[in-house]
Amino acid sequence: MFKSIKTILAAGVVIAATGAAHAEGVKVGMITTLSGGGSGLGIDVRDGFMLAVKQSGRDDIEVVIEDDQRKPDVAVQLADKMIQSDQVDILTGIIWSNLAMAVVPAAVNQGKIYLSPNAGPSQLAGQGCNPNYFNVAWQNDNLHEAAGGYATSAGYERSFILAPNYPAGQDALTGYKRYFKGELAGEVYTKLGQTDYAAEIAQIRASDADSVFFFLPGGMGIAFMKQFADSGIDLPVVGPAFSFDQGILQAVGDAALGVKNTSQWSKDIDNPANKAFVESFEAEYGRLPSLYASQGFDTANLMISAMEKADIGDLDAFRAALKEADFDSVRGDFAFASNNHPIQDIYVREVIKEGDVLTNKIVSVGLEDHSNAYVDQCGM
């Protein structure tokens, strides 16, 4: 009996000691996709995050980076390892919503802060919201809501919509339908990671659609755009920025020219923080930043702003400091709604050519100070 109490006490002392050992600094665990399909997204988030850490000049931030290979089981193992043996204070980095659903609920329930640089599944914005979970990118529906709004304002009446069959894909179509006032000419869920869209394109051709909306991030979008352009179907395409970001536009080629897409960030947003970010990112890595890079950059800057106000050892104070979102976001105004998801402008962009390089230009503001539809379902 005494022995076991002693052991517990000893264990308590050890835990307290390790807690004190990095009380002044923050240890961050980054789980992101660095290999295989979709690795471009994770690499951009990582590079954006590390650029902000470097620019802050702080030497008290330690970042442990691991590759989840876009596999939920690998992500869960990495999270366990980071929480138990690396003893990180903050987790971040996950790109894909199905991975986020596997990792985030367990991590925040163990008292870790999770800062999402990308995935924002509706489940974590509504009933599954948590004071330890902050999304620094968007709630999944957001960009698609703006796309639906744009399609309505452009006078489209019958959209054919498609997305992969996983949490973010379902959120995408829900978001589009929430703001699109016309009818649907068709609604298709594809397999995640699918690369051939001939069957879906044939269905679009056979339907009476007057516009196409698709959410196919990464390589899936490249494949779809190339095949759609080659099919000779002459319908306007609307989509979120994920299939038209800087990392993949060059691979899509001229097929993407003129396509309208929605984004909370663009490299031509006019504010000093963004100008400095685009310049320094290009100087550091030799390529233009994508929206994923901007999200990684903002995530790190949010964390650093909180570190300046509070100590990670005092979780309540640190959370309060995070919630103030007192940092210069590269997308301009940024605030957290009560469910810890962003309130921000969402822009409509058009794919253009600057010399030989395909890139995006803002054409209008799609939704101003846009929050999300799940605030009321969250009990915070």
Place this chain on the structure above:
Amino acid sequence: MSVSLFAEQLLNGLQFGIMLFLMSAGLTLVFGVMGLINLAHGSFYMVGAFACAAMASALGSFWLGLAASLATAAIAGVLVETIIVRRLYHRDHLDQVLATFALILVFSEGTRWLFGSFPIFLNIPDILSGTIDLPFGIAYSKYRLFIIAVGILIAGGLYFLIAKTRLGVQIRAGEADREMISALGVNIARLNTIVFGLGAALAGFAGAMVGAIQSVEVGMGEPILILAFVVIVIGGIGSIKGAFLASILVGLGDTLGRLFLPGFFGFFLEPSSATSVGSALASMLIYLLMAVVLFFRPGGLFGKAA
């Protein structure tokens, strides 16, 4: 459902099946002749696509790119066989899986080191872009028709090679009894290298052809590799004829499943859940097909009796 939509989907299924055949032909030969499980077969697919994209952007010709994809993948295949894979024939399947899985990682990281992690550009040649009008009012992609035609030519060529030539006789004999044909004076080591190189070249060629309408990126070979394994299991391991039939079956099954299943569930479910249940089942369809085939014919359609 109009006739033209259905006919177009049949062509799409055929085209998908033909591409699967180019992948699985090499895989099934290697398994049949050498008894080797080659997980790195998808890497040759990727190597071919990158070689084609690099050559096409350097020289401005898709056709030279295609030639480069064949050559590069064949060379990669011959090197891998002579340096590494040759040592694995007498090991058990677990060792082979481990070693060839390691090769996937080596190829992926090597490609990333050379080309970076972002997808690269490869487009179809101008002469094949756009659509062509077929009977029944179908406007079908010229490039996809080209894939079908080339694939059928290659399938015919392979059939000729296996059935009519001396090399083909040796390959078939190798499948039946390796020791005996080496006792009869056939250079089995050289035969292995040729078969492995041929399989790799076909995979690389498939990668280049598909790369032009999909995305050329690191890791593109693994999803198709899984399908190729399904194909060779359904077709019967070692059988080119089986691989061809199974490829077409899987291609058509997958494409038509994606078309019909969501609509089928629409009869008794509300639209949104019908789409998601239907699409989920459609992506499982080929595995169900595999299970059914294995239940009735455990050795596959054209396999030896198990």
